[in-house]
Ligand SMILES: Nc1ncnc2c1ncn2[C@@H]1O[C@H](COP(=O)(O)OP(=O)(O)OP(=O)(O)O)[C@@H](O)[C@H]1O
């Protein structure tokens with residue numbers, strides 16, 4: 480993340496009511512583990528040329544050239560903002576890379592375009608209405624880039640001296656009457672005399688000498704940007720962010736760009752506004768559940784946003800909502816989706832499903848392709864993913880093995896490719912990790928064909944398991960036990 484982007488987002492909590500509480504960085508071991516286990520971590524993008532042509536493999540994606548090119552066109556349309564209010568539907572058999580394609584699209588769009596993934600079944604909550612979940616996802620997929628010019632004091636803290644005086648109101652203790660802060664930039668240093676409330680903010684942000692901070696001149700908000708890199712230590716891994724000494728004067732006008740989504744703004748404004756008194760603190764503790772964002776609130780937020788856009792302060796960045804397993808939505812959700820798609824500020828919608836003809840959920844008699852009512856289907860561009868050849872399965876397995884850091888012995892790839900063709904690509908991929916454990920137990924650092932064979936005896940693929948089930952739908956002629 481660039482320094483400006485970081486500052487922009489960290490300023491969010493002060494200039495707008497949007498909280499940007501960054502999660503603490505994951506520890507090295509969990510980060511390594513999650514990146515290894517995440518099933519799509521080998522997918523880095525669609526792997527297309529600048530003419531939107533798909534090479535047989537690229538960016539971790541093997542084959543599926545038609546679907547990748549189709550998604551490439553959609554990415555171009557989204558980037559040039561000509562795809563809003565429309566939907567792309569990815570259909571195909573299980574394990575043919577639909578979810579992978581959607582994630583590749585998000586990679587291609589970059590971090591600046593909001594991408595909001597969800598699974599169809601997420602709408603079923605006991606607390607929030609189904610349609611509300613959808614509406615919220617749509618709001619989270621519309622970004623707002625706010626540009627502000629602010630007068631700020633920025634620099635590395637060289638001095639931090641609170642100056643205390645007797646408290647006239649109580650006999651005991653002292654209060655801080657003002658605080659002297661020295662700030663240094665490449666160009667020079669400046670000593671500021673600041674209000675005691677700013678000193679509280681300094682303590683809250685845990686600012687010490689050697690940190691790079693900035694203070695907004697008109698609001699007095701203080702932000703810690705990071706530690707000055709003059710203080711950088713020689714550890715390879717640390718949670719601290721080191722930043723260079725700011726350039727220019729200590730006192731300057733600064734352009735801040737900040738990316739939020741309409742969903743962020745709704746949520747921030749729906750939260751009970753915490754007052755100072757004890758009751759409101761208790762109230763906010765007890766109301767820790769989700770508060771519903773009403774339509775009225777959304778309209779208010781829209782009005783404010785429109786004002787910003789008209790003034791040229793903000794720019795709307797329509798993003799993407801991705802609804803995986805879309806057949807899990809029911810008829811109410813589908814009609815609501817139609818309406819959402821037609822609203823003036825709609826993001827692009829990507830849907831994925833592996834169903835053929837299916838009953839539309841929530842109805843008893845409407846069977847339609849992919850379990851999606853025809854009126855919504857009519858609004859979709861449909862892209863089909865194809866099955867994989869044995870060779871392609873082999874390539875995907877190889878890519879995965881590389882990502883997971885597994886070595887394959889002679890013949891293993893061919894064997895897994897066969898398994899993949901007989902069972903499914905997922906099954907072949909799933910055999911990798913347990914086989915590597917077996918290899919480790921045998922004291923080898925590579926997987927052998929015998930490991931795969933043994934795994935095959937222990938585990939069943941979906942087709943074999945289906946074959947084992949008797950005609951009456953149970954084991955051993957209908958009896959389960
Ligand atoms: N063409 C491909 N190149 C590389 N990896 C692939 C490709 N297709 C699928 N994969 C990988 O195979 C696994 C299964 O694919 P994915 O989850 O995308 O399937 P899906 O079509 O979404 O299936 P389902 O309908 O069951 O949800 C994932 O780990 C995915 O990253």
Ligand SMILES: [Mg+2]
Pocket residue numbers: 577578579803831
């Ligand atoms: Mg999927």
